[in-house]
Amino acid sequence: xxxxxxxxxxxxxxxxxxxxxxxxxxxxxxxxxxxxxxxxxxxxxxxxxxxxxxxxxxxxxxxxxxxxxxxxxxxxxxxxxxxxxxxxxxxxxxxxxxxxxxxxxxxxxxxxxxxxxxxxxxxxxxxxxxxxxxxxxxxxxxxxxxx
Amino acid sequence: xxxxxxxxxxxxxxxxxxxxxxxxxxxxxxxxxxxxxxxxxxxxxxxxxxxxxxxxxxxxxxxxxxxxxxxxxxxxxxxxxxxxxxxxxxxxxxxxxxxxxxxxxxxxxxxxxxxxxxxxxxxxxxxxxxxxxxxxxxxxxxxxxxx
Numbered sequence: 001x002x003x004x005x006x007x008x009x010x011x012x013x014x015x016x017x018x019x020x021x022x023x024x025x026x027x028x029x030x031x032x033x034x035x036x037x038x039x040x041x042x043x044x045x046x047x048x049x050x051x052x053x054x055x056x057x058x059x060x061x062x063x064x065x066x067x068x069x070x071x072x073x074x075x076x077x078x079x080x081x082x083x084x085x086x087x088x089x090x091x092x093x094x095x096x097x098x099x100x101x102x103x104x105x106x107x108x109x110x111x112x113x114x115x116x117x118x119x120x121x122x123x124x125x126x127x128x129x130x131x132x133x134x135x136x137x138x139x140x141x142x143x144x145x146x147x
Numbered sequence: 148x149x150x151x152x153x154x155x156x157x158x159x160x161x162x163x164x165x166x167x168x169x170x171x172x173x174x175x176x177x178x179x180x181x182x183x184x185x186x187x188x189x190x191x192x193x194x195x196x197x198x199x200x201x202x203x204x205x206x207x208x209x210x211x212x213x214x215x216x217x218x219x220x221x222x223x224x225x226x227x228x229x230x231x232x233x234x235x236x237x238x239x240x241x242x243x244x245x246x247x248x249x250x251x252x253x254x255x256x257x258x259x260x261x262x263x264x265x266x267x268x269x270x271x272x273x274x275x276x277x278x279x280x281x282x283x284x285x286x287x288x289x290x291x292x293x294x
Contacts (some may be wrong), residue, residue: 046211048234050235057195061195067193067194067195067197082229082230082231082236082259083233083234084230084233086232087195087230089229090189090228090230093197105268110266111267112229112254118258119251119258134214139195
C-alpha cells in the first residue's frame with residue numbers, strides 16, 4: 001500500500017529537523033503518484049529559497065519536463081509563505097493541502113492572503129488544517145529548543 | 148571600468164529574450180562587486196521558480212556560503228513578483244533596485260505590497276523606476292510579439 005502524501009511530508013519534516021533545519025516537509029503528487037518529496041534545506045544548502053515546497057516544485061517540474069504542474073497537488077506540513085505561495089501560483093498547481101496554519105509567516109490564510117489578491121493569476125484549491133496539532137507540536141518543540 | 152549592475156541586468160534581460168524567455172534580467176552585487184547575474188530561465192530549465200531574481204539569490208548565497216545576503220543589493224529590470232519579493236525578504240537583502248513597475252504581477256509597489264505587510268520580517272530599501280522606459284519598451288515588444 002502506498003504511503004499517503006501528507007505522511008511523506010511529515011516524515012520529510014522530521015528528517016529536516018534531524019539535519020538542524022526547520023521541521024517542515026513537503027510532497028508533490030500527480031494522480032496519486034509521488035513525484036517529489038523534500039524537507040527544508042536553507043541552512044544545509046546555503047540557499048534562502050530552499051523551503052520544502054520550492055524544492056519539490058522544482059524537482060517535479062524537472063522530472064516531468066514541464067514548467068507548469070497543472071495536474072499536480074502539493075502536501076506540506078505548514079501554511080506556505082509568500083515566496084512559496086507565489087511559486088505555487090506560477091506552477092499552476094491544482095490543489096494545496098497543508099497541516100499547521102502559520103499566523104506569523106503564512107501567506108495563504110494569513111498576512112497578504114496571496115491567492116485572494118486581485119492580481120493573483122492562478123489559485124489552487126486549498127485544504128488547510130490536516131493533522132494540524134501534530135505539525136504545530138513539532139514546530140513548537142523546534143522553536144522552543146532554539147531559544 | 149566595471150559595468151554598472153543595472154546595465155548587467157539589462158544585458159541579461161536581452162540575452163533571456165534571445166533564448167525565448169521573458170526579457171527580465173538581474174544582477175546581485177556586494178560592495179560594488181558583481182556576485183551573480185542571470186536572466187529568466189523558466190522555460191529553458193523547466194522550472195517555474197527560475198525567475199532572474201531567484202537565480203541570482205541562489206547563486207550568490209551558494210558562492211558566499213551563507214543563507215542570508217545581508218550586505219547585498221539586487222538589481223532587476225522589472226518589479227519583483229510575490230515569489231521573488233518573498234525570497235528577497237528571506238535573504239535579508241540590503242537594497243532592491245528595479246527598472247519597470249509591474250502593475251499586473253508586481254508585489255512591491257503593487258498587488259500585495261509585501262514589504263509593507265505587518266507580517267513581513269525584513270524589507271530592503273527599495274529604489275524603483277531606474278531606466279523604467281527602456282525596460283518597459285523591451286517588455287511591451289516581447290508581449291506584443293507573442294499575441
